[in-house]
Amino acid sequence: MNLFYDGQLITTSLIVTFRGEALKIDDVIVDTGSSHTVISPDILETIGVKYENGDTIYEAYGIGGSVPFYTKNMDKIQIDSFTIKDAQVDVGMLPQEHSALLGLDILKQYNFIIDLDKLELCPSMREKGD
Structure with a gap:
């Protein structure tokens, strides 16, 4: 799957499905x-x-202080052609111009490889621990 680099951040797109309703989110x-993977409640x-x-x-802590989040189970998250069923995400406010973060909970569990030269995000063929 393609990644995009704007000179500061690396982004991708994903589709989340909740109770049968799907939504494409760009600039993740x-x-x-x-x-954790975090998606804005506004989105x-x-x-x-x-x-x-x-x-x-729970409360998440970062450089800017702390922010409350809640956890929600999505029917699935699709990143290009890779689908994760019954995926858990955190729902909470992010900095103004950002709608979602794809975090280590998903990147590590599915052994995603980030190729910065080709700007590609590729899942390995197995989950961690297999």
């Missing part, structure tokens, strides 16, 4: 410094994602 930051509300009783809430 490939963030090896983020332990996800278009497909019906909202906080519900029982959703796990």
Whole structure:
């Protein structure tokens, strides 16, 4: 799958599906410094994602301070032709111009290879531990 580099950030696109509703998200930051995949609630509300009783809430800490997040299970996340079923993402506010981060929870679990020369993101053929 293609990556894009704007001189500062590496981004890609993905499709999330929640309760049968799909949404394509462009300009998703490939963030090896983020332990979790995070999507803005403003983006996800278009497909019906909202906080519900029982959703796990926690606080994330970073350079800019702390921000509350909640965790939601997506039916699937598709990155190009690679599909992850029953994927968990964090829902929380991101800096203004960003709508999502693809974090290490997905990148590491599926052994994605980031080829910076070719600007490609490739999943390995097996999950970690197989």
